[in-house]
Amino acid sequence: MTELGELSRSQLVLRLVVLVGPVVAVLAGGPAGHWPPWWVIAVVVGLAGGFAAFPESPVGATAMLAVLVWWAAGLDDGLHPAVLVAAAALLVSHVAAVLASYGPGEMPVDPALVRLWVVRGALLLAPVPLVWGLALLLRGEPEEPGVWVVGVAAGLVVTVAAGVALTSEPRREEQ
Amino acid sequence: MSSLDAVWHPTGSLGRAVVVAAVAVCGALLVGDPSLLVVAVPFVAIATLGLLHRPAMAPALSPTISVRLDHGMLHEGQGTTSRMTLTGADDAEYLTRASGRPPYVAMRPHHGQVGALLAGADGPAPLIEVSPRRWGRRILGEEKVALTTPWAGYRFGPVPLGGQQVRVLPATSAYDSRAEVPQPLGLVGAHRSRRPGGGTELAGIRPFLPGDRLRRVNWRVSLRTGDLHVVSTRAEEDSGVLLVVDALADHGASGGVDGASSSLDLAVRAAAAIAEHHVRSGDRVALRVVGRGRELVGFGTGARHLRRLHHTLAAVRPGELVGAPDAGVLQLGVTGGTVVILLSPMLAEATGTVAATLTRRGVPVLVVDTLPADVRPGVADGTDPAVAALAWRMRTLERSVVLQRLAALGCPVVPWRGPGTIDEVLRRLARRAELPRVAR
Structure with missing residues (x-):
């Protein structure tokens, strides 16, 4: 583990973003009418701190799952616009952790890599409001059996297709 | 390159994305909460894209990485470039090089830690400039290398790469002397003889x-x-110059070629400069290291001999003469017509004794004092600072007595100041050598 004082400035910024992301995501429940109690915030801050210290460790997934549990358990009307903020905060935190994990903490983050991931992050965020809007439109409709599974499968197929299309070079076959 | 990490393996980021996506989607399906699906969407995408760029896992298709330095021999303060050759890295998008931090080695950029997006399968890897800042044997180019696939799904390494041992020669500081050597006794040379x-x-x-x-x-x-x-x-004859480097201990902290000099730094750099000057003047130069290694180079001339002297100086390591039966008495084997230049902090009894003995025998001896002015003694943990200070004061008093006695015997002692340091004392020794005298 790299000492805090040895972290490069860009790494410090990234770790701060990693720390703040889950906290913002859980606090986003407040405007939706369900402010988290202090102990929930404390747990998330603790987990997010571990996530910032060890961006490659499973603590990051734990912090994000804690946020998901809060959103799933705490809110009656989950389609409040605040969920967009939560989704964006979690994604930004994840991308910052990815950037931080490309090298040791002393190494400054490559600006070209940051630009690449900013574009990727924007692409990843683009479908979030679409899905949210779609869910909002379908909220009042009678639920067809299996519509959720079909929807998720369709989303996966679209993602895989987009990924294959985006792969610029043909991949070698495994021997 | 051989390491357990020299395989592609999923990154923690991919694991996190997969877990968050899976839990969020399953939660959305079980609880019927669409908000979880909204949160899951980017993670589903990033996990899928990461998995899609899964590299070829067969060992035969693993990337091969090698690093080489542009130069195998350097002077302290000089620099070289560490170049990486990368093959079979078709699946990689980003390369990270993280060098270790060996002492007295400066690296650019960012202390040898650099990463770059790869231009292609065999595209150029980022370079690291390496510069040893102190003479000696140094391991350069030791680093860890990692490759990452697009969308950070898989990582190869970090793979540790062994460095290359480089002998760093002492800096040849600007040194010149116009003084003639006291007792030229050879065939041809640049020094005025008595005959x-x-x-x-x-x-x-x-x-x-x-x-x-x-x-x-x-x-x-x-x-x-x-x-x-x-x-x-x-x-006009050549002369024999015997350089004696006291490596029994290294006093003071070394900051490399740009910083403060320890006693051994001063001795080695001064010896290198004096040797270069006299070899270029056509004199025969020999080197004797008094220390653990007991390095010895016989008399010789020419560029090849000078290189040998520099290489020997670069290998000097401080330490006592352990196990030597005559550890307290130095036998330098000085012959007629030789000038002895002793580079020493003059804190060991043996060096003072040998200087006095040779001076009494009529051998021109010149002591270059290499003890730094602001040196503080290194003491073991737990030592009372007051006791250590008192002991050091007593030691320096003894040293000043030895220097005074040497001066009284006619053995000049001068601190190293670079060009012209020993000119005046060599002239005085040469004038004295012309006078008739009886060796005691």
Whole structure:
């Protein structure tokens, strides 16, 4: 583990973003009418701190799952616009952790890599409001059996297709 | 390159994305909460894209990485480039090089930690500039390398790569001397000898003797006196210079070529400079290291010999003469016509004794004091600072007594100041050498 004082400035910024992301995501429940109690915030801050210290460790997934549990358990009307903020905060935190994990903490983050991931992050965020809007439109409709599974499968197929299309070079076959 | 990490493996980021996506989607399906699906969407995408760029896992298709330095030998302060050759990295998008932090080695950029997006399968990898800042044996180019696939799904390494041992020669500081060596005794050289010979320095005008060359006849004096007279000159000979480096201990902290110098830094750099000067002047130069390694280079001349001297100086390591039966008595094997230049902090009894003994024997000895001015003694943990300070004060008092006694014997002691340091004392030694004396 790299000492805090040895972290490069860009790494410090990234770790701060990693720390703040889950906290913002859980606090986003407040405007939706369900402010988290202090102990929930404390747990998330603790987990997010571990996530910032060890961006490659499973603590990051734990912090994000804690946020998901809060959103799933705490809110009656989950389609409040605040969920967009939560989704964006979690994604930004994840991308910052990815950037931080490309090298040791002393190494400054490559600006070209940051630009690449900013574009990727924007692409990843683009479908979030679409899905949210779609869910909002379908909220009042009678639920067809299996519509959720079909929807998720369709989303996966679209993602895989987009990924294959985006792969610029043909991949070698495994021997 | 051989390491357990030299395989592609999923990154923690991919694991996190997969877990968050899976839990969020399953939660959305189980609870019927669409908000979880909204949160899951980017993670589903990033996990899928990461998995889609799964690299070829077969060992035969693993990337091969090698690193080499542009130079195998350097002087301290000089720099070289560490170049990486990468093959079979078709699946990689980003390369990270993280060098270790060996002492007295400066690296650019960012202390040898650099990463770059790869331009292609065999595209150029980022370079690291390496510069050793202190003489000695250094391991350069030791680093860890990692490759990451697009969308950070998989990582190869970090793979540790062994470095290359480089002998860092001492810096050849600007040094020149116009003083002649006291006792030239050789064949040909640049120093004025006491005996007559075919040199350029005027010794006198004497009557013609059979065998004198006609071109040496001084016609003006011959016409005035009526007898043939010739100009006699003094021979020009080379000299033997024995450099003795005291490596029994290293006093003071070394900051490398740009920073403070320890006693051994001063001794090694001064020896390198003096050796270079005398070798280029045509003198025979020998080196004797008094220390753990007991390195010894015999008398010799020429560029190749100078290189050998520098290489030997670069290998000097401080330490006591352990196990030597004559650890307290140094036998330098000095022959006639040799000037001894002793580079020492003069804190060991043996060096003071050998300087005094040689001076009494009539050998020109010059001591270059290499003890830094602001040196503080290194003491073991738990030592009372007051006791350590008192002991150091007593030691420096003893040292000053030794230096005074040497000066009284006629052995000059000068601190190293770079160019011209030993000019004045060499001139004085040369003048004294011309006087008749009885060796005791």
